[in-house]
Amino acid sequence: xxxxxxxxxxxxxxxxxxxxxxxxxxxxxxxxxxxxxxxxxxxxxxxxxxxxxxxxxxxxxxxxxxxx
Numbered sequence: 766x767x768x769x770x771x772x773x774x775x776x777x778x779x780x781x782x783x784x785x786x787x788x789x790x791x792x793x794x795x796x797x798x799x800x801x802x803x804x805x806x807x808x809x810x811x812x813x814x815x816x817x818x819x820x821x822x823x824x825x826x827x828x829x830x831x832x833x
Contacts, residue, residue: 794802821828 791802794800795806797803
């Protein structure tokens with residue numbers, strides 16, 4: 766085996782892990798209601814939605830009059 770073969774094997778194994786195990790582990794972590802990861806994701810989504818609503822509210826005159 767040369768260096769290129771080793772890199773391919775490692776790359777394939779990492780892809781298998783990411784596709785199978787990592788997804789399952791993240792799902793387990795997020796399913797727990799007291800998880801810090803879940804809390805952080807909820808916080809990120811909440812902040813993003815608030816930012817969108819604020820922008821839409823600031824531009825409400827544009828939405829009412831300029832879009833036809």
